[in-house]
Amino acid sequence: MNESERREAMRRGPLHGPDLTLNMRSDPRFLTGARGLIASVAEKIGLSSTSCAQVALAIDEALCNVIRHGYKKRSDAPIWVMVWVLADEGVGAGLRIVIEDEAEQVDPSKIRGRDLADVRPGGLGVHIIREVMDVAEYEMRSPVGMRLTLVKYDRPSPGVEPAAVGA
Amino acid sequence: MADQPGLNVRMEQVGQAVVVTPEGEIAYTEATQFRQWMRKAHDASPERIVVDLTGIEYMNTPGVATLVEALQSAKKNKYRLVLAGMNTNVRSVFEVARLNTVFEIVQTREDALA
Numbered sequence: 409m410n411e412s413e414r415r416e417a418m419r420r421g422p423l424h425g426p427d428l429t430l431n432m433r434s435d436p437r438f439l440t441g442a443r444g445l446i447a448s449v450a451e452k453i454g455l456s457s458t459s460c461a462q463v464a465l466a467i468d469e470a471l472c473n474v475i476r477h478g479y480k481k482r483s484d485a486p487i488w489v490m491v492w493v494l495a496d497e498g499v500g501a502g503l504r505i506v507i508e509d510e511a512e513q514v515d516p517s518k519i520r521g522r523d524l525a526d527v528r529p530g531g532l533g534v535h536i537i538r539e540v541m542d543v544a545e546y547e548m549r550s551p552v553g554m555r556l557t558l559v560k561y562d563r564p565s566p567g568v569e570p571a572a573v574g575a
Numbered sequence: 576m577a578d579q580p581g582l583n584v585r586m587e588q589v590g591q592a593v594v595v596t597p598e599g600e601i602a603y604t605e606a607t608q609f610r611q612w613m614r615k616a617h618d619a620s621p622e623r624i625v626v627d628l629t630g631i632e633y634m635n636t637p638g639v640a641t642l643v644e645a646l647q648s649a650k651k652n653k654y655r656l657v658l659a660g661m662n663t664n665v666r667s668v669f670e671v672a673r674l675n676t677v678f679e680i681v682q683t684r685e686d687a688l689a
Contacts, residue, residue, distance in 0.1 A: 436604045440581065461664045468635050472603045532636040532672050539671045 418494075418543050418559045421504040426490035434475045434509075435483040442489060443468045446505065453493050454501040455562045462540035463503060463560050469533040470507050470556055478511025478554060486510055500562035510553040516546040581605050584612045589688055591622035598630030601638030609638065613645045622654055625687040629660030634668055646678060655679060659687040 428449060432438050447464035455463065471487065479485045487509050494502035521535025538544045543559035582605040585596045593616045601609050616624045626642070628634075642658070649656040657679045661669070669675040681687050 439603055440600070458667075461667070465635060465664075465668065468602065472635065472637065475603070532639060536636060536668065536671050 418504070419545055419557050421492050421506075421557075421559075422494070424492075426506070427493050428491040430489040430491075432487050432489065433483065434479045434485040434487055436472075436475060439468060439471055439475075442471060446489070446491065446503075449491060449493075450503055450560075453503065455503070455560070459560060459562050463505075463558075466537045466541050466544070466558055466560075467505065467507075469537050470558070473533050474507065474509045474511060474554075478509055494559070494561070502559065502561040505558040505560075507556045507558070508549055508553060510549075513548045513552065513554060514546075516548070519546045582608060584609065586612060586616060588619065588621075589625075592625055592688060593619050593621040593623075594625045594627055594684065594688070596627045596630065600633040601631060601641070602633065602635045603637050606637035606641050610641045610644065613641060613648075617645070617648050617652070623657060623687075624649065624654065625657045625659060625684060627659050627684040627687070628662075628665060629684070631665055632662070634665045636668070636672070639668060639672060639674065642678070643674070657681060657687040659684045 430442060430445060432442060443464045446467045447460050450460040450463045451457075467489070471489075474487055475481060475483075487507065490506045490508075492504040494504055519534060521533070521538065522531030537558070541558045541560050543557060545557045547555050547557075549555040582597055582599040582601060584598070587594050587596075595612055595616050597609060597612070599605070613624075613626075624645070626645075642656075646656050659681050660683060661680065666675065666680075669678065669680070
């Protein structure tokens with residue numbers, strides 16, 4: 409399996425249904441609980457404390473973006489968070505998390521973090537999500553809304569050769 | 576200024592500096608309140624604002640954005656903004672956003688006031 413096939417397999421995830429599903433409203437008061445739940449799962453499956461913190465941060469940023477930009481701060485719209493625990497295939501513990509909403513659709517190619525050299529408030533969330541996760545892919549959800557697929561392995565993703573670690 | 580459940584903020588004058596000490600977390604729901612405190616600190620016309628983050632367990636980009644706004648205000652009005660006492664997780668957010676070289680960041684409140 410080459411690198412692109414591996415990444416596609418990580419993005420697609422297991423064939424079975426999610427191990428955990430969180431059905432929440434777009435109310436910011438639930439963000440801390442959602443973040444804590446995912447961090448707790450990450451810890452239980454054996455991710456390092458650094459990886460747990462990174463997963464929690466990515467989930468929080470992603471949900472903030474759905475509420476703020478997708479739903480324009482509406483607090484009564486649906487968000488689904490689905491979690492798969494990935495089998496250890498010699499690459500350490502892993503999580504696949506899919507976030508779906510019914511918000512306004514955006515061309516995924518237009519979703520990108522801002523230039524970090526341009527120091528100003530805002531626009532950092534997408535950059536952080538992409539930086540801390542092994543996979544972060546946006547797509548339009550049928551028939552409405554958006555889907556974000558996130559994958560995090562505790563060690564470098566399967567496409568990274570062990571010899572390259574720490575190089 | 577009513578505190579959000581997840582955030583308590585204290586503010587004090589130390590010489591020509593204003594020290595803002597938030598405790599808890601600064602995320603989506605707390606960022607607005609924290610912004611009000613930073614504006615209050617700015618309105619005191621200090622030579623330096625110290626934000627003692629020792630008591631902050633978690634911060635995400637709405638919190639970081641508030642500090643970027645405060646930094647822009649500081650530069651425009653020619654006073655220093657110093658961040659102190661970041662834990663590892665908070666520091667890593669600044670590092671990933673490559674803001675650790677933009678802000679003046681020190682270990683302790685005492686370092687910030689020196």
